Amino acid sequence: MGAAGSKLEKALGEQFPEGERYFGLENFGNTCYCNSVLQALYFCVPFREQLLEYYASNKSAGDAEDNLLTCLADLFSQISSQKKKTGVIAPKRFVQRVKKQNELFRSYMHQDAHEFLNFLLNELVDILEKESKASKASPETSSSSEKTANGARTSPANGVKEEPLVTWVHKNFQGILTNETRCLRCETVTAREETFLDLSLDIEQNSSITSCLKNFSSTETLNAEDKFFCDKCCSLQEAQKRMKIKKLPHILVIHLKRFKYIEQLGVQEALLPGLLLSAVVVHVGSGPNHGHxxxxxxxxxxxxxxxxxxxxxxxxSAVQTFFGPPRVL
Known part of the structure; x- marks a missing residue:
């Protein structure tokens, strides 16, 4: 990192806690999409701490399966245990595992950071859920609970179903949406809850994050070919539909749809009151299929x-300058 690295290390020594590490990640041809997401995740402190805790409790198992979770935990451990505060690390093992796991990321074409984040978080959840199921299926635990027909577990004492597994990935990133549909004939409201790990928001002209979220929850009319089948009316009816955020996650991931056909886009101005911006992954380039x-x-x-x-x-004050001008396709 040369003179710039020395200057950074001096500043870090004066203004940052001793235990923090700030390492660049080597690019293997087209892996900037991966590196940028990894940096954002590393500095999500609750996620990092729980991942390192997982690593510490599992590293003693020498025959543990090599998967995306163990590779990510090993990478974060490498960074956090470095003697120097700055430097460069090659996330080779992790990138190789990503490419082995998903053919989408094997080519040298431009990849999408949002798609990669979704893939990574969902893969981590799948691994943790499988490990939990394997633990429950072990001889020590199989006698204390029985499976119901739908796969949920019950306690033999009272027959109460166990709640769905909530991993530490869920605890950090999972929020709850309520999908409401109101029949315009009988006024019956049908509500369905669903979970999310990130929100994709359309960007309106000269809008803020707050107004984008309000637009996300705006009412949509279902009519013509899009009519709603009302169970009470037993027929297709015109209806109003809206999506509400019932519960925000501890760490809210927002995907801003900066590329749109025809429409002119605006630059973001403000966050929701009470939320603190901690990391931004920025696409630099004139189109969605190339850039950095x-x-x-x-x-x-x-x-x-x-x-x-x-x-x-x-x-x-320089943070917003990295967002770049609006992009129109």
Missing amino acids: YVSLVKSHSHWLFFDDENVEMIDE
Whole structure:
């Protein structure tokens, strides 16, 4: 990192806690989408701490299966245990596992950071759920509970179904939406809850995050070929539909749809009251099929810019400049 690295290390020594590490990640040809997401996740402190806790409790198992979770935990452990505060690490083992797991990321074409984040979080959840099921199926636990027909477990003492498994990934990133549909004939409201790990928001002209979220929850009319089948009316009826956020997650991931056909897009101005911006993954380029990803991370009241191997401190006033001008397709 040269002179810039020395300057950064001096600043880090003066303004940051001793235990923090700020390492660039080597790019293997087209892996900026991966590196930028990894940096954002590393500086989600609750997620990092729980992942390292998982690593510490599982590293003693020498015959443990090598999967995306163990590779990610090993990478975060490598970074956090470095003697120096700055430097560069090659996430080779993790990237190889990603490509082995999902053929979408095997080519050298431009990849989508949002798709990668979704794949990674869902894969981590699947691994943790499988490990939990395997643990419950062990001889020590199989005698204390029985499976119902739908796969849920019950306690033989009272026959009460166990709640669905909530992993530490869920506890960090999972929120709850309520999908409401109101029949315009009988006024019956049908509500269905669903979980989410991130929200994809349309960007309106000169809008803020707050207004984008309000637009996300706006009412939509279902008519013509899109009529709603009302169970009470027993027929297709015109209806009003809206999606409400019932419960925000501890760490809210927002995907801003910056690329749109025809429509002019606006730059974001503000966050929801009460929410603190901690990391941004930014696509730099004129179209969705090519360009470069970087990440901006807030750590201990300071902003840092991560561009693969390069790490720099930046002023908070400069953060918005990385969003770039509006893009129209």
